[in-house]
Amino acid sequence: MTTEPDRDALVGRRGELQLLEQALRLTRSTGADGRARIVSVGGEPWIGKTRLLAELAGLAGAEGWRVAVGRAGRTGPGTPFELVVDALDDRLGSGEVELPTPLALRLGRVFPALGGAGAAVAPGDEYWLIRAVRSALELLADGPGLLLVLDDAHRADPLTLELLDHLVRHPPRGRLLTVLAHRDSPAANRLAVLRGTDGGQPWQHLELGPLAAHEAGALLGPELDPVDRQVLLRDAAGVPGLLRACAATGPEREPVGSFELATAPPAPGGGPVALDFGPLSGPAWRTAWAAATLGGAVTPQPVAEVAGLPLSQVLLSIDELQAEALLRPEPDGPGFRFRHPAVRALLLRGGRAGWQYGAAGRALSALRRTGAPAGLLAAQLERAPSLGPADRQLLLAGATADLHRAPAAAVRRLRRWAAGPGAPAEQAEQALGLGQALTLAGRGEEALTVYARARAADGGRAPAGGPAAEAESSALRGLGRWAAARELLAAAEDVELAWAALALEVGDPVGGRTAAQWAEHGYVRAVRSGDPAAQAHALALLAAAHAVDERFAEAAEVAGAAAEQLAGQELPLHRLESVRWLTDAEFYLGRRHRAEALLGRTFEAVLDTGQWQLLGRTALGLSRARWEAGDLAGAADRAVLAVAAGRRFDSPPLAVDALLWHSRIRLAGRDLPGAHRAAAAAGREAAGLGRLWQRRVAETLRILGAVPAPTVAVPAGRPGGAGPAGLTDAQLADAGLADAGPTDIVRAAAGPGPTQVPTPEPAPGPGLAELSRREVQVAGLVSEGCTNQQIAGRMGVSAKTVETYLSRIFRKLGIVSRAQVAHLVGLDDRLRRGPGADGPGPDGSGAHGAGPGGPAPRIGGNPWSGP
Structure with missing residues (x-):
């Protein structure tokens, strides 16, 4: 797999690099008698410290600086001044600076290039050696200057730390810039103390945080599936080295949530782990593998049982792993866990298979003895060679416990259980x-x-x-x-909330009641049963239903009650879909910020739990939020993810919705050919879904300015979602649509082998048929140049209500400005003709709809199924 377009290119960190370059300039400007400077760069493992320092070293070398780079702790502790010797030995041995004989003799005790053998330094000689190293630094800093880079300084030996202490208190003369890199672990505590020491040498500290998502995404190849890309970005959490390692092992056949990644066994297979774990001892490696095998938060005693080590040795190993910032203490209880779940998975996938086979049995025994949760016990039983009756009951209990936290794991456990009697x-x-x-x-x-x-x-x-x-x-x-859903629910009981969701998607009453009526009945049942999550779900559905009916005051009140129940607590994992309906209502009410905040929480919950059924709809909602914020790039990114999720997770309707939405985003970005191609891809996806879907595609093409064909082709017997639907230009080129015009695209959307079905007459104008009567009236007043206050006065509503209408108009028509509204009104002959049978005029009179067939509907005539 291609994990990065150019491994040598520095991704992100431009601000940090500029600060380091500024430190170079300040050091050089001080002159030969100036004071040296120190900069430390901290951060978690694999965050990019070494890569950033390599970039700085390259820049300094190109400007004529002497550059000396050293790294600590590759062979274990014990070598005096190991970090500094690794950096300076070649320089001192090259003869580029002339060392006075007494100085050379003293340094020769520790520098191999000067005859040293790394012998132990007597306590009485330590001070004089530190002074000698300082003198050598002054000689090397003379002239062009010296950049001294000390990597992995958290592993520095005691004498190197004493040297740094001396340099802080007694800065060398000359152009000397010392840059330290260290992990943010307890092993770096001494360096933190030195930073606060009063001395003559300026010390600046930079803490590297995670890369932004768009920066981390640049490390991944463009051919990667958007869902796999999102999962990799989640696993790496903005840590570039971890991202490369995860990508190098390849994505899981099926993506897993973060909770499963932290507790369940990963898929078999794997190879060498492309991560630098540091110079771990043998017991520390066994401790790490044991902790990974147990999963979740671990305590020392079970780890010792699995590792086959004495408890005292495990405690020392945990300290070693914590010093390398691989394990960290649990904030709310005893025990430790891996800093990133992906590190645990990589350890297991790249570990020793024979050792792990034996460790699995020891882990199960240790977890039973300590009364571990059912989910952890079931995780060990998934691949057990045999199961007894008690084991099968544990599998069931684990599947039930993790049904909404790790549904894929629940699937494996239930299938393993079903294989028995x-x-x-x-x-x-x-x-x-x-x-x-x-x-x-x-x-x-x-x-x-x-x-x-x-x-x-x-x-x-x-x-x-x-x-x-x-x-x-x-x-x-x-x-x-x-x-089929209607037929199923008609035979079931206590499913009012499912009825309400179906009514919202269909856009009509179902089962003899409207969506609002079903939601109200569901709320009453939830109150009687004392189920707060079901109450919030019912309120969310009711808010969406009121918004669809343009009952904005009621929608706002109910949405506020639903949001209050969901605020300040973890989202109910068994009712995550409630956020979809609540945020739909918030969008209708013009409250984008509230909707986006809720969607962001839901997006994280979906990635944590692996409830992939909700990934596409949540991504589509975030795309809509970014659209309304004016961020077309962010909107497009989330729309592409929604398309991929719809295709991958058995939801062709979602794929159609997302493709049509993406076409409007491209149109807003003035990419008309790209907009047509995305709409054409939606047409191919919709070919087997029925006339309503194809009419929706045709309506979008009318908005784009295309003229639909007189008939819509419905392939006979073609399954929904079948066909080579594409999104990228390359995929569309493969389908022969790279240079197709609007009419060609409409015809291609039908697919081969059609059965001709007459379609309604196209609505006049480029898409205003989607608007309600009041929205058409607002659009007409906008085209006359009225302000929101003037429109509110003429319609007898508040200015806030006018803003809500405008937000809905922008969303429905895929536009972003009042000028575009006026342009579309000018193209629509309904408004030029005035009120009549064909549709409402500017005053709002006339029938809703256009032409004998009426407006082409959204999914089921309902705008709530997508943006």
Whole structure:
């Protein structure tokens, strides 16, 4: 896998590099009798300290500086002045500076190039050697100047630390810049003390933080799947060295959430781990492998049992691992855990298979003895060679405990359990749990197969209700099979919230009630059962339903109540979908900041838990938030992720939504050909989804200025989402659409082997048919040049309500300015003709819709299924 376009290119860190360059300039400007300077660079392992210092060394060398680079601790402690000797030995031995004989003799005791053998330094000689090294630094700093780079200074031997202490208190003369790099671990405490020492030498400290997402993304190849890219960025957490190591091992066949990464065994396979863990001792390596095998937060005694080491040795090894910033203490309890879950996974994937095989059994025994949570015990049983009755019950308990925290792990455990004996009723019950887990993991088609088998084994009966029926209906909705979802819910009980979600997506009443009515009934049931998460979910659905009905005051009140229940606590993992509906309402109300904050929390929760079913919709919501903030690049990035998630996680409707939205983003960026190509890709995705989807594609093409073909082709027997749908220019070129015009793209969207289906007459104008009567009235007044206050006065509403209408107009039409509204109004002959049967005029009179077929709807006529 290509992990970086140019390994030698420095990614990010421009500000830090400029500060280091400034330190070079200040040091050079002091003159031969000036004071030396020190800069320290700290940060977690693999954050890029060494790479940054290498860049500085290259710049200094190009400017004529003498550059000396040393690194500590590669062979263990014990060598006097090891860090400084590693940096200066070649320089002193080259003869480029003439050392006085007494100085050379004294330095020759520790510098191999001067005859030294690294012998121990007697206590009485330490001070004189420190003074001698300081004198050598002054000689090397004479003339062009000396850049002394000391890497991994947290491993510095005691004499090197004493030398640094001396240099701080007695700065050498000349152009000397010393740059230290160290990990942010307890081993660097002495350096932190030295920074605060009063002395004559200026000391500046830089702390390197994680790279921004766009900077880290530049290290990954462009061909990487957007979902895999997002998972790699999550695993690396902005640490470039860790990102390279994760990418080098290749992505998991199926992505996993952070919780599973920290607790469950990784997929088999792997190779050498491309990470510098430091000069760890043998016991420290065994301790690290044991901690990784146990998973989660570990305490010393179980680690000692798994590692096969005495407890005292494990305690020393934990100190060693903490000194290298690999383990860190739990903030809220006893024990330690790996700083990044990905480090644990890399250790296990690249470790010794034979040792791990034996360690797994020891880990299970240790976890049983300490009363570990069911999830950790089940993780050890997933690959156990045999299972007893008690083990199978542990697998079930672990699957239940981690159903919403790690659904993919729950799938593995339930399938392992099902491979053994079990009563038919018990097998059917666990099959429903397996269907829930598959649905959450974004494997809707597999889930429906499991549900069908469970139904067949139970005499053809549908789930009685509750979570199983909600999960199955969610899988059906994700696949765009609303009729099947309606049939399922009609036979189930206590599924009011699922009915409300279906009604919102369809855009019409279902089951004899509106979305608002279903949500109200669901809220009453949730209150009676005392389920706060279900209450928040019901309120979110109700807020969305009120917003769709343009009952903005009620929507704002209900949305506030839902947000209050979700604020200040962890999001309910079994009701994460509630955020989708709540943020839809917030967008309708013009409260982008509140929506984006909630979506950001949900996005992190999805990545942590691996509930991939929700990844695409959440990414699409974030794209919409970035759009409304004027960040087209951020909007496009999230839209591309939503497209990939829709394709990968069994949701062709989501892929269509995201592609159409992406086409509007490209249009806003004045990339009309790219907008047409994205819409064409949506057409190919929609080819097997039915007429409503194809009408929506046609409406988007009208907004883009294309003229739809007189008929829409519906391929017979073609499954939803099938076909070579593409997004990038290269993929569209492969499909023969790189140079296609609007009409060609519309025809290509139909796909081969069509059955011709008449379509409604196209709505007049380039897309105003999507607007409601009041929105058309606002658009007309905008085109007349009215301000928001003037529009509010003429319509008898508040200026805030006008802002809400404008936000909805911008969103529906894919535009960003009032001038674009006026332009589209000028193109729409409904407004030029005035009120009539074809549609409303500027005063709001006339029927809603346009033409005999009415406006081309969104998914099911509902704008809530996507931006």
